[in-house]
Amino acid sequence: MITLTPAKEFKFPVIAECINTDVFQGKSAKEISELSVWEGNKEKKLADLFKIEETPEETPNITISGNAEKVRHIGSGMKNGEILINGNVGFHLGEKMSGGKITVHGDAAGWTGADMKKGLIEIMGNAGPYLGSPNRGSSTGMRGGKIIVHGNVGSDSAVHMKGGTIKILGDAGPFLGFRMCDGTVHVAKNSGTRVGACMSGGKIVVSGVLEEVLPTFTIDSIKAKVKIEEGDSASGPFYVFLGDLAENGRGKLFISKTNNPQLSPYERFL
Amino acid sequence: MELLIRNGFVFDPTNGINGEKMDIAIKNGKIVEKVNEHKAKKLDATGLTVMPGGVDIHTHIAGAEVNTGRLMRPEDHIKDTERKTTLTRSGVGYSIPSTFTTGYRYSRMGYTTIMNPSMPPLEAKHTHEELSDTPMLDKASYPLLGDWWMVLEYLAKGDLTECAKYVAWMIGISKGYAIKIVNPGGLESWGFGRNVHSIDDQVPNFGITPREIMCGLAKVNKMLNLPHTIHLHTNNLGLPGNYATTLDTMRALESVPSDGKPVAHITHLQFSSFAGDGWGNMRSGAEEISSYINAHSHMTFDMGQVIFTDTTTMTADGPFEYTLYELSGHKWVNGDVETETSGGIIPFHYKRNNAVNATQWSIALELALMINDPWKMFLTTDHPNGGPFFAYPKIIAWLISEKARMATLNKCHKKAQKKSLLPSIKRELSLYELAIVTRAGQAKALGLTHKGHLGVGADADVAIYNVNPEDTDIARKYKTVRKAFRNSAYTIKDGKVVVKDGEIVQHVDGRTMWLDVQTSEQIKVDEELKRRFKEYWTVEFENYPVSTHYLKASDPITIKADV
Numbered sequence: 001m002i003t004l005t006p007a008k009e010f011k012f013p014v015i016a017e018c019i020n021t022d023v024f025q026g027k028s029a030k031e032i033s034e035l036s037v038w039e040g041n042k043e044k045k046l047a048d049l050f051k052i053e054e055t056p057e058e059t060p061n062i063t064i065s066g067n068a069e070k071v072r073h074i075g076s077g078m079k080n081g082e083i084l085i086n087g088n089v090g091f092h093l094g095e096k097m098s099g100g101k102i103t104v105h106g107d108a109a110g111w112t113g114a115d116m117k118k119g120l121i122e123i124m125g126n127a128g129p130y131l132g133s134p135n136r137g138s139s140t141g142m143r144g145g146k147i148i149v150h151g152n153v154g155s156d157s158a159v160h161m162k163g164g165t166i167k168i169l170g171d172a173g174p175f176l177g178f179r180m181c182d183g184t185v186h187v188a189k190n191s192g193t194r195v196g197a198c199m200s201g202g203k204i205v206v207s208g209v210l211e212e213v214l215p216t217f218t219i220d221s222i223k224a225k226v227k228i229e230e231g232d233s234a235s236g237p238f239y240v241f242l243g244d245l246a247e248n249g250r251g252k253l254f255i256s257k258t259n260n261p262q263l264s265p266y267e268r269f270l
Numbered sequence: 271m272e273l274l275i276r277n278g279f280v281f282d283p284t285n286g287i288n289g290e291k292m293d294i295a296i297k298n299g300k301i302v303e304k305v306n307e308h309k310a311k312k313l314d315a316t317g318l319t320v321m322p323g324g325v326d327i328h329t330h331i332a333g334a335e336v337n338t339g340r341l342m343r344p345e346d347h348i349k350d351t352e353r354k355t356t357l358t359r360s361g362v363g364y365s366i367p368s369t370f371t372t373g374y375r376y377s378r379m380g381y382t383t384i385m386n387p388s389m390p391p392l393e394a395k396h397t398h399e400e401l402s403d404t405p406m407l408d409k410a411s412y413p414l415l416g417d418w419w420m421v422l423e424y425l426a427k428g429d430l431t432e433c434a435k436y437v438a439w440m441i442g443i444s445k446g447y448a449i450k451i452v453n454p455g456g457l458e459s460w461g462f463g464r465n466v467h468s469i470d471d472q473v474p475n476f477g478i479t480p481r482e483i484m485c486g487l488a489k490v491n492k493m494l495n496l497p498h499t500i501h502l503h504t505n506n507l508g509l510p511g512n513y514a515t516t517l518d519t520m521r522a523l524e525s526v527p528s529d530g531k532p533v534a535h536i537t538h539l540q541f542s543s544f545a546g547d548g549w550g551n552m553r554s555g556a557e558e559i560s561s562y563i564n565a566h567s568h569m570t571f572d573m574g575q576v577i578f579t580d581t582t583t584m585t586a587d588g589p590f591e592y593t594l595y596e597l598s599g600h601k602w603v604n605g606d607v608e609t610e611t612s613g614g615i616i617p618f619h620y621k622r623n624n625a626v627n628a629t630q631w632s633i634a635l636e637l638a639l640m641i642n643d644p645w646k647m648f649l650t651t652d653h654p655n656g657g658p659f660f661a662y663p664k665i666i667a668w669l670i671s672e673k674a675r676m677a678t679l680n681k682c683h684k685k686a687q688k689k690s691l692l693p694s695i696k697r698e699l700s701l702y703e704l705a706i707v708t709r710a711g712q713a714k715a716l717g718l719t720h721k722g723h724l725g726v727g728a729d730a731d732v733a734i735y736n737v738n739p740e741d742t743d744i745a746r747k748y749k750t751v752r753k754a755f756r757n758s759a760y761t762i763k764d765g766k767v768v769v770k771d772g773e774i775v776q777h778v779d780g781r782t783m784w785l786d787v788q789t790s791e792q793i794k795v796d797e798e799l800k801r802r803f804k805e806y807w808t809v810e811f812e813n814y815p816v817s818t819h820y821l822k823a824s825d826p827i828t829i830k831a832d833v
Contacts, residue, residue, distance in 0.1 A: 039353075136344045137343055137345035139600075140345075
């Protein structure tokens with residue numbers, strides 16, 4: 001196991017795609033300390049920014065202890081192995097990840113698990129905006145894998161999502177699942193508005209409060225519970241909405257009936 | 271400043287030099303007979319290939335359309351970034367690179383002159399500001415004149431002389447280089463949500479047909495003695511079965527008196543050579559098109575090669591971009607430029623495993639190889655429509671090596687493989703022919719007498735590549751050639767070494783060429799014209815012309831017109 005401890009409080013963004021189990025694999029601590037990272041507009045060695053220690057344990061493969069909230073692209077594109085972060089972490093954690101596991105005992109910034117394909121990301125604190133969403137302008141999106149956030153997430157999460165599961169145990173910001181095509185998102189608490197705007201498929205479950213449903217969704221039925229993934233389901237009852245009709249969508253919104261009495265007028269259309 | 275390039279294998283098709291080992295002498299930015307051997311700086315090119323600097327006849331690199339493409343595609347840039355160095359500025363790619371990156375990347379490939387083919391005169395100022403910020407290259411721009419109301423009005427009246435005066439004036443004030451015609455008549459129709467579907471369809475409100483626009487402007491081009499021909503993007507571009515329209519267009523242009531010289535250039539010919547009557551049975555029309563071209567010599571062409579990558583399509587052909595939008599559902603920008611043109615932009619991903627895309631890839635190569643005379647058919651991707659320009663080395667490999675193109679074809683969609691004519695084509699271009707399709711032929715078609723060759727008096731734009739033609743079988747070692755053309759050993763611009771081993775070593779600005787067409791009588795800028803300006807344009811007449819201070823390094827070419 002390699003333990004990285006930030007050598008100082010970073011002032012500038014640190015672009016560290018090399019902090020990746022696939023890159024570290026088979027390298028000695030000395031080789032790892034030579035890897036290149038960018039701090040602001042200066043190219044540096046990993047050892048300039050982090051204290052690097054090697055210990056004999058097998059897992060996790062990489063541990064970061066300390067504040068890494070300016071450190072971006074950790075675990076970018078990783079295929080296997082495990083990264084543990086004790087502290088906050090910066091943008092693009094586990095971006096394009098296709099396997100392995102990342103655990104954060106702290107908060108994660110935006111674009112965590114962007115364009116993820118496989119694997120597991122677990123955030124014990126909050127996550128920023130664009131959780132599992134692609135870069136701006138792109139329509140790629142999350143295709144598989146699982147993200148669990150124990151706290152809240154920011155806006156525009158699960159945008160263009162095409163597969164996989166996102167579980168948010170706290171609140172979600174607005175525009176959750178914008179242009180979503182497939183996959184499942186579960187918000188255990190409340191969600192911001194415009195959930196599922198322009199969605200063409202997939203499933204969004206809100207167990208808490210959702211102020212309003214977009215007018216381009218139509219109510220379909222009331223269900224007692226909904227499956228989130230194998231061996232996990234959320235119990236309702238839920239209003240089931242279909243949409244986004246503006247895009248001829250076949251997506252499904254499951255909105256808690258108990259927590260949203262303001263949606264009861266929809267029942268007369270059933 | 272004297273420079274002597276020693277002992278290279280020189281390929282200079284304009285002067286008939288085919289791989290001879292010789293020296294090239296340069297003085298004050300021009301090729302000269304000889305220089306003082308003791309005083310001149312020497313550059314050892316032993317074992318290297320020496321060619322004139324590359325010339326690109328058609329590449330969208332500047333202007334409103336390109337910039338809108340940049341704005342709408344942040345995801346295109348994030349995957350391709352360049353950091354600043356002590357010499358060069360930072361920038362981004364990929365399919366729509368920033369201006370500086372465009373200049374650097376062309377220069378690294380040994381290109382020194384490029385033509386920006388689509389400039390609505392209303393956006394000319396923007397275009398020139400971007401061109402001025404595109405370093406390392408000499409450049410010029412073609413104003414879009416095929417659907418300009420003034421042109422349509424005078425051509426409909428049959429008044430060629432008056433039309434010629436307006437065109438001359440417009441080229442001068444927009445600081446343009448040639449007459450660009452896109453989907454003649456179609457752009458004006460698009461203003462009313464319509465399009466023209468053959469060269470004899472009527473354009474709404476003007477009582478004119480695409481045939482009359484093309485032939486009229488080709489005659490105007492002749493009357494004005496412009497160095498390039500009309501630069502034509504055909505009707506029905508990008509639609510199955512359009513090869514018939516292209517043949518009609520070429521036959522129609524036979525009527526323009528030519529005195530042996532070409533009268534038109536059809537650009538990105540691949541997009542105009544589809545046979546079949548729907549996307550399901552779309553196939554190559556290269557056989558019909560190339561056999562016509564081989565029998566006629568009144569036109570020149572460029573490829574519009576498709577590269578299998580994610581790129582951005584942008585053209586003044588608004589209705590065609592709408593077709594692409596309907597096909598792809600991707601984000602789409604639609605534009606209308608007042609009295610001049612329309613426009614559209616859509617990201618597009620050409621895929622090997624898509625039968626249509628793979629057939630398009632094949633068509634461009636079939637055309638390039640089946641048209642026997644390399645002086646007629648040039649290498650382009652219609653950057654960025656077919657793919658980004660820095661993929662040219664890939665195309666070079668496909669052209670010089672059957673092995674290279676078969677390797678790619680074998681990875682394509684089975685249906686496209688079955689329909690492709692490539693397996694029957696054995697032709698492999700030599701370095702001499704390659705020099706024609708990438709520089710000499712393009713310069714000749716453009717009428718740039720001081721570019722694209724290494725004769726005495728030419729601009730000292732030279733590209734030196736790490737290929738030894740004596741001991742390299744280029745068809746088998748296509749990977750070596752591809753690598754060499756990706757990063758030139760040396761690029762020399764105006765006698766200065768600007769690139770060494772694929773790295774920029776000196777920053778130069780390059781000039782913007784434009785035509786100062788002198789007619790015997792200028793158009794009258796009277797109250798009537800100003801009134802029409804007020805009615806037709808959103809811009810005041812006084813603010814419309816591009817003054818030379820928009821051009822960082824203005825290089826006017828004076829032309830004496832016959833009218």
